[in-house]
Amino acid sequence: MPHYQTWEEFSRSAEKLCLEDPMKARVVLKYRHADGNLCSKVTDDLVCLVYRTDQAQDVKKIEKFHSQLMRLTVAQESPQCYYGNRLTV
Amino acid sequence: MVLLESEQFLTELTRLFQKCRPSGSVFITLKKYDGRTRSIPKKGSVEGFEPSDNKCLLRATDGKKKISTVVSSKEVNKFQMAYSNLLRANMDGLKKRDKKSKNKKTKTAQ
Numbered sequence: 393m394p395h396y397q398t399w400e401e402f403s404r405s406a407e408k409l410c411l412e413d414p415m416k417a418r419v420v421l422k423y424r425h426a427d428g429n430l431c432s433k434v435t436d437d438l439v440c441l442v443y444r445t446d447q448a449q450d451v452k453k454i455e456k457f458h459s460q461l462m463r464l465t466v467a468q469e470s471p472q473c474y475y476g477n478r479l480t481v
Numbered sequence: 482m483v484l485l486e487s488e489q490f491l492t493e494l495t496r497l498f499q500k501c502r503p504s505g506s507v508f509i510t511l512k513k514y515d516g517r518t519r520s521i522p523k524k525g526s527v528e529g530f531e532p533s534d535n536k537c538l539l540r541a542t543d544g545k546k547k548i549s550t551v552v553s554s555k556e557v558n559k560f561q562m563a564y565s566n567l568l569r570a571n572m573d574g575l576k577k578r579d580k581k582s583k584n585k586k587t588k589t590a591q
Contacts, residue, residue: 465513
């Protein structure tokens with residue numbers, strides 16, 4: 393269960409995991425205001441990628457990533473069109 | 482698990498965030514959804530079920546209360562804007578950058 397230290401690596405691996413099997417993969421977001429931290433997890437029940445942060449600058453990245461994944465899951469065309477660094481923030 | 486309309490889901494989600502401000506966590510889950518309403522039986526055929534490709538399921542909980550909504554490609558634009566604003570407005574308790582504070586970033590948070 394890799395914990396990623398950099399956003400770059402996390403978003404790349406997460407994007408790949410989602411594209412491999414969109415039906416199996418899910419994205420989980422956990423926010424604790426009391427502790428001031430945010431955790432993003434992407435998993436397909438075999439592999440689990442986690443990114444934790446307490447930095448305000450990461451909120452925008454995570455929120456953008458979330459929106460992009462939402463668009464990807466809702467898109468009717470084949471996911472291959474969205475490939476090519478479109479998701480990496 | 483309460484299934485809501487997109488707008489209602491956003492309202493309830495705001496409430497969840499506000500409720501968990503003093504203590505507690507908010508969990509949000511996003512997953513692709515193919516429109517199934519019954520589980521797939523191990524044996525036998527699935528009766529007349531056509532998997533749709535353009536929906537996703539969004540769930541949120543604070544550990545006690547659960548809410549969910551289904552977003553399809555038609556609503557995704559409007560929903561996504563509202564959802565992004567909601568997240569950005571509510572996830573504001575994190576540390577700002579100490580070194581080289583960029584004034585532009587803190588101002589755009591408003």
